[in-house]
Amino acid sequence: MATDLLDTPGVLDTLTAAVGADALITDDKELGFFGQDIFSVGQRPIAIFRPRTIEALSKGIAAAARAGLAVAPRGGGMSYTGGLLPADAGALIVDVSAMDSILAINEEDMTVTVEAGCTWAKLYNKLHPMGLRPPVWGTLSGLIANVGGGMSQNGVFWGAARGPIVSSALSFDVVLADGRIVRTGNPGMRPFGPDVTGIFAADCGAFGIKAQITLPLIREANAFAYGSFAFTDAAAFMAAISEIARAGLATEIFGFDPFLQAQRMKRESLAKDAKALVGVMKSQGGFWKGIKEGAKIVAAGRSFLDDAGFSVHTICEGRNQASADADLDAIDAIVKAAGGRPVENTIPKVMRANPFPNVNSMVGPQGERWVPTHGVLRHSKALPALNAILALYEQHREAMERLEIGAGYLFLTMGTTSFLLEPVFFWPDQLEQAHERAIEPAHYAKLTRFPANPEARALVETLRAGLLAIFASLEAGHFQIGRAYPLEQRSDPGAWEILKAIKQTVDPDRRMNPGSLGL
CATH class of the missing domain: 3.30.465.10 (Uridine Diphospho-n-acetylenolpyruvylglucosamine Reductase; domain 3)
Structure with missing residues (x-):
């Protein structure tokens, strides 16, 4: 619902009376920030509602309904699929960050x-x-x-x-x-x-x-075992990942292609790894063991994956060290049978010791824009998906090279049944408030400030559409559906009718994040 269709002062007065002035934000810069996600700049909201209790949230939503406002819920703002962006100008964004107990x-x-x-x-x-x-x-x-x-x-x-x-x-x-x-x-x-x-x-x-x-x-587990392995062949790499998942040997299994691997190595520094050693030491269950593991990370430096090609990283958990080590031994056997080799296990060790690092990786190492697009596939469909994506890129190779659009992949398994393939793009383009606010200030200050690059972004949009078509042809599922992934087209018609009926029951006026999920 557009702002010009509303008596804005009257609406804000109604909301203020219900929730108090302290719970509403109308600052111009803040409205601009809350009207964007990591990938897109959307419509400008009428206000930001930041409740501190469930009771205040209930009163504010009821007041918004009486005022005829659409409502767009917002979590941490890390989305890139439009799910937190209002469909029209003049919506009320609900920021739950103050409800954090x-x-x-x-x-x-x-x-x-x-x-x-x-x-x-x-x-x-x-x-x-x-x-x-x-x-x-x-x-x-x-x-x-x-x-x-x-x-x-x-x-x-x-x-x-x-x-x-x-x-x-x-x-x-x-x-x-x-x-x-x-x-x-x-x-x-x-x-x-x-x-x-x-x-x-x-x-x-x-x-x-x-x-x-x-x-x-x-x-929490009492013991951990970490494995990193290198492959030169994509098919063997993906087959090994699938077999490790099917065997249920690790709590986390993730991998990188050579491009994304290189991006990660460029982005981080040994000094940052050294800071991470404190967490590694704490996570190892003993001071001297932590010193030993930390020394390995420093010794490995940033060269241990130079010739790796594709790499897969695993974390095994156990109630005792013998059981965790046995799972890692079984993974090692799968890898070797597929033609892979073990390398220094720096990446999973540091990640597990510091599981929630800064989000500087939401841009490229020089400040390039970044956006992923993923599909959750059956194991049998993962390699065909990768081959189809490579063919898509080959069709656009000349333009991608000219516009400096880099493409890499994250590989990850979920349970024993699912293989997540996440192509990611990096390209020189203008950063937005969403990046400036999330990235560490010292890191942000070092980044290159690229000008707006509409031609490159348009090609990224075209490539993302091509990826969605490939994933649809292979019956992939998706997370973070928002307004980017086509839920209706991928749903059974009868199931979609049930979803519409639920929407009609809980939100008959279509004011709760209208357009999200395609509803």
Whole structure:
């Protein structure tokens, strides 16, 4: 709903009366920032609503409904698929970052309840000293990304062997489009009857705003074993990744192609690795063992992957060191049978010791723009997808080279059934407020300031459309659907009618993040 169709002062007065002036932000620069995500600049909101309690959130949403405002929920803002961008100018953006409390930790029942704005890093830092964590415990952007956003957008990384992020939720407290508060599920069991919690999971805020989330807890492993392996052949590399996943030998399995590997090596520094040694030492279970492992990282430097081609990195967890080592030995056998070789395990060791680093990698090492596009595939479809993507790039090779568009891949498995293939693009282009606010100031100051590059961005858009067509032909699924991934076209017609019926029930006026999910 456009701003010029609203009596803006009157609407703001209505909202202020309901929630108080301190909960509303109308500063011009802030409105500009909240109207963008990592990839796109969207429509300008009328205001930012930042509630501090579920009761305040409920009152504000009810007031927005009375005023006829569309509402766009926002988590940590790490999205790049338009899910947090208002469909039209004049919407109310709901920023849950002030609702960031850890409300209850129950070690007897093994649950934790948090407010939606709690970051994955904050939750980890609270639980880790207690030897606890959720089974699936965040994405790499968890220093900024929050639990509510994760439950709305879905995603995967830490604990990927146990599935995607939303699989770990037990129940939600959700505020609907009219301000009603609904509790889904049962705090000790999901599902209890039909899975109502699942209806609101991965909805990109189309059905309601998650205010509180209850997650199960597991005990941290007592022992870890880390493996890194190099391949020269893509097919052998992907076959080994799939077999490691099918065997259930690691909690995290991820890999890089040569381009993305080189980007990572250029981006980081030995000095930064040295800082990470503190975390490595703490994570190893003993001071002298930590010193030994840290010394290996320094000795390996940044050359250990120079001739690696493709690399895969694994983290095995066990109740004792013998069991973790046995799993790593089995992985080593799979790798060698596929023609790979072990290399220094610096990458998984440092990442696991410091699971939520800064998000400087949301741009290229020189300050290039960055955007991924992914597909979650069956193992049998992963290599055909890679071959089709390479053919797509070959069609556009001349223009990609001229416009300096680099392309790499992240490979990751989820459970025993799913292979995530994530092509990423880097290109010289103008950075936005979203980048400036998220990147460490000292790092941001060193980056090249490229001018706006509409021609390169247009080609990136064309390439992303080509990727979506390839993934659709291979029946891939997606996270973080937002407004970028075509849910309706990929859904069974009957299932899509059910989703539309749910939307009609929880949001009959279509005011809750209209257009997200294609609803």
